Amino acid sequence: MLVIKVGGGKELDIDAIVADIVALRQAEQALILVHGGAETTNEVAEALGHPPQFITSESGYESRRTDRRALEIFEMVYCGQINKMWVEKLQQAGVDAVGMSGLDGRIFEGKRKDKLRVRVNGRRLVLRDDWTGTVERVNTDLLRLLLDAGYLPVLTPPGASDSGEAINVDGDRAAAMVAAAFQAEALVILSNVPGLLRNFPDESTLIREIPRTRADDFMQFAAGRMKKKVMGAVEAVAAGVRQVIFADGRVEHPIRRALDGQGTQIG
Amino acid sequence: MLVIKVGGGKELDIDAIVADIVALRQAEQALILVHGGAETTNEVAEALGHPPQFITSESGYESRRTDRRALEIFEMVYCGQINKMWVEKLQQAGVDAVGMSGLDGRIFEGKRKDKLRVRVNGRRLVLRDDWTGTVERVNTDLLRLLLDAGYLPVLTPPGASDSGEAINVDGDRAAAMVAAAFQAEALVILSNVPGLLRNFPDESTLIREIPRTRADDFMQFAAGRMKKKVMGAVEAVAAGVRQVIFADGRVEHPIRRALDGQGTQIG
Numbered sequence: 001m002l003v004i005k006v007g008g009g010k011e012l013d014i015d016a017i018v019a020d021i022v023a024l025r026q027a028e029q030a031l032i033l034v035h036g037g038a039e040t041t042n043e044v045a046e047a048l049g050h051p052p053q054f055i056t057s058e059s060g061y062e063s064r065r066t067d068r069r070a071l072e073i074f075e076m077v078y079c080g081q082i083n084k085m086w087v088e089k090l091q092q093a094g095v096d097a098v099g100m101s102g103l104d105g106r107i108f109e110g111k112r113k114d115k116l117r118v119r120v121n122g123r124r125l126v127l128r129d130d131w132t133g134t135v136e137r138v139n140t141d142l143l144r145l146l147l148d149a150g151y152l153p154v155l156t157p158p159g160a161s162d163s164g165e166a167i168n169v170d171g172d173r174a175a176a177m178v179a180a181a182f183q184a185e186a187l188v189i190l191s192n193v194p195g196l197l198r199n200f201p202d203e204s205t206l207i208r209e210i211p212r213t214r215a216d217d218f219m220q221f222a223a224g225r226m227k228k229k230v231m232g233a234v235e236a237v238a239a240g241v242r243q244v245i246f247a248d249g250r251v252e253h254p255i256r257r258a259l260d261g262q263g264t265q266i267g
Numbered sequence: 268m269l270v271i272k273v274g275g276g277k278e279l280d281i282d283a284i285v286a287d288i289v290a291l292r293q294a295e296q297a298l299i300l301v302h303g304g305a306e307t308t309n310e311v312a313e314a315l316g317h318p319p320q321f322i323t324s325e326s327g328y329e330s331r332r333t334d335r336r337a338l339e340i341f342e343m344v345y346c347g348q349i350n351k352m353w354v355e356k357l358q359q360a361g362v363d364a365v366g367m368s369g370l371d372g373r374i375f376e377g378k379r380k381d382k383l384r385v386r387v388n389g390r391r392l393v394l395r396d397d398w399t400g401t402v403e404r405v406n407t408d409l410l411r412l413l414l415d416a417g418y419l420p421v422l423t424p425p426g427a428s429d430s431g432e433a434i435n436v437d438g439d440r441a442a443a444m445v446a447a448a449f450q451a452e453a454l455v456i457l458s459n460v461p462g463l464l465r466n467f468p469d470e471s472t473l474i475r476e477i478p479r480t481r482a483d484d485f486m487q488f489a490a491g492r493m494k495k496k497v498m499g500a501v502e503a504v505a506a507g508v509r510q511v512i513f514a515d516g517r518v519e520h521p522i523r524r525a526l527d528g529q530g531t532q533i534g
Contacts, residue, residue: 105418151372
């Protein structure tokens with residue numbers, strides 16, 4: 001099993017990613033696609049008069065403030081606009097894609113953080129009207145059912161809480177959980193950088209290899225949204241995924257290059 | 268098999284519909300839910316600066332002008348906001364719902380009208396940049412796979428063209444095709460009217476029964492969006508669906524009432 005995670009950034013070469021997926025499926029490689037959509041969500045939230053807000057957890061991670069209206073806009077973009085864009089591109093290329101969120105069939109299931117302890121401008125706050133959580137279980141039965149019937153699952157946040165609420169979950173960590181659940185050969189995380197950079201955004205400082213035993217040490221080089229990607233990678237290798245690759249999604253043959261050794265290879 | 272179609276109108280009693288679905292599933296009734304979203308799509312399109320436009324075909328049917336941006340907004344609302352709202356409500360009520368569009372796995376497949384002959388203010392026009400079509404086939408294999416595994420499919424437009432493009436298809440007629448494909452006992456179409464009215468909007472003029480052989484004659488009473496609902500009903504009974512019921516989705520036990528003989532019963 002190969003799990004491909006694509007960001008929501010606009011610089012990604014979507015047609016190149018689709019072409020690689022077609023080739024991999026022709027070679028009978030089992031795969032699952034997981035995508036994000038943060039950039040477009042910010043724009044749509046702005047346009048709909050509910051601008052994005054970000055909060056910092058006490059442990060220093062930044063995440064989207066997800067009240068009910070933000071959740072609705074999140075679902076519009078992730079599950080509507082972007083999920084169906086991927087499914088349409090894949091269907092047009094002859095891949096029988098089925099797009100679902102982590103809420104559907106509880107594919108990504110976990111706990112809602114019903115009290116979110118955060119810092120806003122240095123002040124401590126407890127938010128109770130936030131729909132955010134962490135994936136703890138993956139519904140591999142449903143995914144296997146689809147894979148065995150020849151479909152390509154195209155997955156996206158949100159996930160489902162234990163009580164069935166929609167929760168905003170991190171897409172990179174969700175992809176890591178999927179890879180772990182299937183004991184995947186590789187999790188390929190494509191974004192608009194060539195990999196993990198020692199001095200972000202200087203692309204000449206690409207870190208080429210990270211031994212699995214030392215993945216934790218490299219957290220120091222992860223800036224901004226890269227933090228959760230590295231956290232997902234650390235979790236994935238700890239859970240038995242053979243290899244996690246951060247690679248460039250803006251180039252020709254982005255998946256093939258990643259599998260051929262480009263980008264940052266962890267494992 | 269029971270196919271339930273719910274409109275996208277805001278007056279629907281969603282919790283009452285969910286409660287009836289829970290009861291039907293407990294009674295081991297096989298069912299599929301299909302929903303719309305036109306009203307909210309109009310609002311979001313307006314808010315995003317791409318106001319809805321409607322066109323009239325040469326045969327007199329009104330439909331949404333669906334250029335690429337309108338299609339994207341359509342997908343945001345139907346597949347994102349409204350589909351996930353239904354899935355979340357159902358998951359919270361203990362129903363393992365899986366939301367998909369007709370594009371996913373080509374559940375609703377048909378022809379894109381690549382040249383759309385329309386009248387705009389009396390003038391004839393041919394539109395070539397419109398993504399509209401009609402459902403001709405239903406992927407019952409994928410739906411059966413999910414049903415047999417205990418999931419409730421929650422379906423919504425768009426559909427897929429033969430070449431995999433997303434196409435705006437009418438939700439009522441798509442639901443009729445699903446009911447026909449499964450030779451359903453009943454197709455229940457819930458909206459914000461008590462059924463087909465002889466003098467719309469006078470609710471005291473409800474038509475209680477339409478014999479299947481005379482369904483065509485009743486087209487004259489269908490105003491506006493009701494036209495396609497009646498057309499779907501005519502197609503469904505012709506294709507072997509035992510009964511089509513137009514019923515009120517704003518009341519307690521809307522599905523049970525419909526099955527107990529309320530609304531307009533065709534068949």
